[in-house]
Amino acid sequence: MLQFPELWMNTISLGERIANELRLKILENSIKPGEVLSENQIAQLYGTSRSPVRDAMKALSNDGLIHLERMGAVVLGLSQKDVQELYDIREMIENFAQQRVSRKDMSTVLHSLCLTIDQMELAARYDMHSNFAYYDLTFHETIIRHARHQRILNLWNGMRPLIMAIILVTTEDVFAHGTEHTEWVIDKHRKIVRAMQTGTSETIEKSVGRYFDDSKRTLNKSFPLRIDEGRA
Amino acid sequence: MLQFPELWMNTISLGERIANELRLKILENSIKPGEVLSENQIAQLYGTSRSPVRDAMKALSNDGLIHLERMGAVVLGLSQKDVQELYDIREMIENFAQQRVSRKDMSTVLHSLCLTIDQMELAARYDMHSNFAYYDLTFHETIIRHARHQRILNLWNGMRPLIMAIILVTTEDVFAHGTEHTEWVIDKHRKIVRAMQTGTSETIEKSVGRYFDDSKRTLNKSFPLRIDEGRA
DNA sequence: GTTAATTAACTTGTCGACAAGTGTACTTGG
DNA sequence: CCAAGTACACTTGTCGACAAGTTAATTAAC
Incomplete structure (x- = not known):
C-alpha cells in the first residue's frame, strides 16, 4: 500500500x-x-x-x-472518465497560463523550469519516486504561478491535492515501466519548454494539447478499468 | 443595505x-x-x-x-481586478461549455435558454430585481449543465455562490440605469443564443468573448474603485 | 528614554456531548 | 405469509469547553 x-x-x-x-x-x-x-x-x-x-x-x-x-x-472513486475530465481542466488552465506567461519576460520562468526538469532527471536516476512526482507537480505549478493570475492560481490550488495524489499513484507505474518511460516523461516537459520559448499562441496551444493527450493516454493505462456509474 | x-x-x-x-x-x-x-x-x-x-x-x-x-x-474584498479575473474564468468555462454543447443536439437547451430569457423580460417589466438576477444566473448555469462535463460543473459550483452575490449586487445598478439597460442585458443573452444556433467554433468563441468583455466593463462601473493591495 | 521580559487577552484546532432527523429491522395485526 | 406501525441504532448539524499558540501591552531593568 x-x-x-x-x-x-x-x-x-x-x-x-x-x-x-x-x-x-x-x-x-x-x-x-x-x-x-x-x-x-x-x-x-x-x-x-x-x-x-x-x-x-x-x-x-x-x-x-x-x-x-x-x-x-x-x-464515488475516480473513473477513467473522471481523470479525463480532470485533465481537460488542467489543459484549460495551463493553456491559459502559458499563453499569459509567453506574453511577458520568460527568462526567469524558463530558468526555473529547466532546473525543475534537471531535478526530475536526478530523481529518476536515483529511483526517488515521490521526488520525481513532486518535481513534476512543481513544474506545472511554476508555470501557473508565473501567470500572475490570482483566480487561476485559486483554481489550481483547489484541485492541487487531488492532482498531487494522482501523480503520486501514477508515478509508481511510470517507474515500473523502466528508464525509457521516465525519460519519455521528462522529454515531454522539455518539449513544453521549447514550445514556450519559440512559441506563438497556436504552437503553445498545440503543445499543451499534445502534452495532456499523452498524459491522458498514460493515465488510462495506470488506472485500472473502473465502471463509471452515472452520477446525480 | x-x-x-x-x-x-x-x-x-x-x-x-x-x-x-x-x-x-x-x-x-x-x-x-x-x-x-x-x-x-x-x-x-x-x-x-x-x-x-x-x-x-x-x-x-x-x-x-x-x-x-x-x-x-x-x-481582502473584491477589487476591480479581482472581478476581471473572475470573469476571465467564467469566460474560459463558458466557452468550453458552449463549444461542447454546440457539438450535440441543442434543441432542448435552446428551448430552456429562450424560456429563461423570457423570464428575464418578465422580471424586468415588473421590477423584480432578484428574480432578474436569478434568471441571469440560471441562463449560464443551464449552458454549463448541458455540457455534461462533471468537472466543469464542479468548477462552476465552486464559484457559484460568489457569482450569485456579484450578480445580485450589480443587478441593482442595472435597474438603476432604467429600462434600456435591462433591455441591453437581455439582448446580450439573445445574442449568445443566436451564436450557438448558427455557430462554428470561432463564432462561439467570439460571442462569448464579447459577452464577458461587455460584462467586465459594466462591472467596473458597478463596483466602486478599490485599491488593489498586493496579495501574498 | 529605551529595551527586554512577563503577563494577559485573544486566536485557532480539536474534543466530547446533545438534539433532530433518517433508515432499518422488528414487531404486531390482519 | 404480508402490511403497517413502532422502536432502535446511527447519522449529521450544532454547541460549549479546553489546550496550545500568538500578539500586544504592561512592567521591570538598565
Whole structure:
C-alpha cells in the first residue's frame, strides 16, 4: 500500500492529513466506490474527533471523490472518465497560463523550469519516486504561478491535492515501466519548454494539447478499468 | 443595505447562510478590506457557535474574499481586478461549455435558454430585481449543465455562490440605469443564443468573448474603485 | 528614554456531548 | 405469509469547553 510522503505534509492540520490518506486509499481502490463512509467511523479509525474528519470529508467532496448525502458519504472513486475530465481542466488552465506567461519576460520562468526538469532527471536516476512526482507537480505549478493570475492560481490550488495524489499513484507505474518511460516523461516537459520559448499562441496551444493527450493516454493505462456509474 | 433573498436560501445549513450574508457585506464594502475577522466575533454577532462560522470562513476563503491566517482572517474584498479575473474564468468555462454543447443536439437547451430569457423580460417589466438576477444566473448555469462535463460543473459550483452575490449586487445598478439597460442585458443573452444556433467554433468563441468583455466593463462601473493591495 | 521580559487577552484546532432527523429491522395485526 | 406501525441504532448539524499558540501591552531593568 502506497503511503503519503511525510515530506509533503507541510500542512499540520489533522483534517488535511486525513484527507490526504483517504484520497490515496480511494485512488488505490482500497476504499471502493459504493461504500458509505460516516464521520464517526473515520474518526474512530484515526482516533480523532469528528471535527477534523468533517474537514477532510468536505475536501474529498470538493475533489469529487465522494458525495455528501444526508446520511453518510457515498464513495464515488475516480473513473477513467473522471481523470479525463480532470485533465481537460488542467489543459484549460495551463493553456491559459502559458499563453499569459509567453506574453511577458520568460527568462526567469524558463530558468526555473529547466532546473525543475534537471531535478526530475536526478530523481529518476536515483529511483526517488515521490521526488520525481513532486518535481513534476512543481513544474506545472511554476508555470501557473508565473501567470500572475490570482483566480487561476485559486483554481489550481483547489484541485492541487487531488492532482498531487494522482501523480503520486501514477508515478509508481511510470517507474515500473523502466528508464525509457521516465525519460519519455521528462522529454515531454522539455518539449513544453521549447514550445514556450519559440512559441506563438497556436504552437503553445498545440503543445499543451499534445502534452495532456499523452498524459491522458498514460493515465488510462495506470488506472485500472473502473465502471463509471452515472452520477446525480 | 441589500439583503440576501430568502428564496435563494435552499440551503438550510447555518454555515452557508452566514457565508452568504458575509459575502454580501464584503461586496457592499460594509465589511472593509484590511479588517480582521475572528470566528468568535462572527459567532457572537450571529448568535451561533463557532462551528458554522468556521464553515463560512472556509467558503469565503475559497472565494478569495478573505485570507485565513494563524490569528484572524484578514478581509481582502473584491477589487476591480479581482472581478476581471473572475470573469476571465467564467469566460474560459463558458466557452468550453458552449463549444461542447454546440457539438450535440441543442434543441432542448435552446428551448430552456429562450424560456429563461423570457423570464428575464418578465422580471424586468415588473421590477423584480432578484428574480432578474436569478434568471441571469440560471441562463449560464443551464449552458454549463448541458455540457455534461462533471468537472466543469464542479468548477462552476465552486464559484457559484460568489457569482450569485456579484450578480445580485450589480443587478441593482442595472435597474438603476432604467429600462434600456435591462433591455441591453437581455439582448446580450439573445445574442449568445443566436451564436450557438448558427455557430462554428470561432463564432462561439467570439460571442462569448464579447459577452464577458461587455460584462467586465459594466462591472467596473458597478463596483466602486478599490485599491488593489498586493496579495501574498 | 529605551529595551527586554512577563503577563494577559485573544486566536485557532480539536474534543466530547446533545438534539433532530433518517433508515432499518422488528414487531404486531390482519 | 404480508402490511403497517413502532422502536432502535446511527447519522449529521450544532454547541460549549479546553489546550496550545500568538500578539500586544504592561512592567521591570538598565
